Amino acid sequence: CDDKRVARRVVSEAGIRVPRGRTATFDDEDQAFMREVGSVVVKPARGEQGAGITVGVTKPDELNRALRWAAKHCPDVLIEERCEGEDLRLVVINGKVIAAAVRRPPEVLGSGKHTVRQLIEAQSRRRSAATHGESVIPVDDVTVDTVREAGWELDDVLPINERLTVRRTANLHTGGTICDVTDEVNPKLARVAVDAADAIGIPVTGIDLMVPSVTGERYVFIEANERPGLANHEPRPTAQAF
Secondary structure (H helix, E strand, O other), X not given: OOEHHHHXXXXXXXXXXXXXXXXXXXXXXXXXXXXXXXXXXXXXXXXXXXXXOEEEEOOHHHHHHHHHHHHOOOOOEEEEEXXXXXXXXXXXXXXXXXXXXXXXXXXXXOOOOOEHHHHHHHHHHHHHHHOOOOOOOOOOXXXXXXXXXXXXXOOOEOOOOOEEEOOOOOOHHHOOEEEEOOOOOOHHHHHHHHHHHHHHOOOEEEEEXXXXXXXXXXXXXXXXXXXXXXXXXOOOOHHHHO
């Protein structure tokens, strides 16, 4: 689980679908891959909690910047085709899916009075309070780029009831939210998660899939996590199953 490239290879050999991807070579071949697939996700090959990840890269200068950002966290960088859909986390314990949740990127809601920066800071304080300091929204280049891509600047006043996604990743540590979907998940997706955990050979894991719908069968494997946040899925019986 520590090396995303190894996890990709292991589950792919077990027949599980993974996005098209390559290890970055920091040359024209990276740019050629991005042009071929259209939009990419750039991530450190080793790392956790969403650090160093850039989602939705489509331009040459964006790719160079994303590669430099990821390389600060790990010298080995993975470039993957971006797949649209929802970020589904399935917690597998001893061969069973105990909990499933959709994770969504952080967003703010305009008040007509406050700037985007003020709204982010206020939302970050709320997320921090709700998670005992584990979840905050960083105001960094990734946030600035995400806000700018939507047509806004940090110091713009967001109109009342305007919703603005301020980061593209749904990681809880960078302000994402979680919505339980355990009772809705398609049995095929649950089977994929169990098969992935079995292929990796780990009894407790969080399997992340990108899915168009949690009730459908389509998916791609994103990564596996050896330390899934069991408490994030309460009241599902994750602790008891553990």
